[in-house]
């Protein structure tokens with residue numbers, strides 16, 4: 001229960017971070033600073049020019065791992081709402097990573113970028129609901145122990 005609480009909090013911070021970084025990349029016109037995948041200009045090492053997009057991808061990786069772990073842990077808890085929101089978050093995070101690649105392949109097509117923003121918002125909403133529910137379940141379980 002404690003691991004689910006911490007994992008969901010870490011997932012929430014990672015998803016929030018990747019969204020803020022994504023909007024920075026977009027607003028600064030850096031969307032095509034890395035045109036290859038999974039490397040960035042042929043390397044995994046960051047440089048100043050590609051830092052924003054590189055960190056966006058790094059946070060996307062952290063968000064992917066933590067959201068999928070959260071979804072797996074949610075199935076250990078008998079709470080259908082938590083299972084639903086956490087599983088939807090896992091589906092959205094995988095979709096979002098694939099969409100990120102399509103954003104670049106499409107050379108920042110406005111429709112694809114808008115869908116990337118829309119799915120990111122749904123992902124954040126599901127992760128937030130999961131983290132709140134996991135926190136409530138953890139607190140209730142602590143109270144019943146006392």
Ligand code: HEM
Nearest residue numbers: 018019022023025026031060063096097100101113117120
């Ligand atoms: C959890 C995964 C991800 C989330 C939540 C996310 C979220 C976002 C958000 C909110 C934006 C700003 C969109 C806007 O302001 O209209 C953005 C931009 C962007 N994302 Fe992601 N992203 C994720 C993964 C990825 C990945 C894996 C890639 C690349 C392989 C990627 C590539 C981009 C690019 C290139 C932009 C800039 C688009 C532009 O210049 O208009 N994203 N992302």
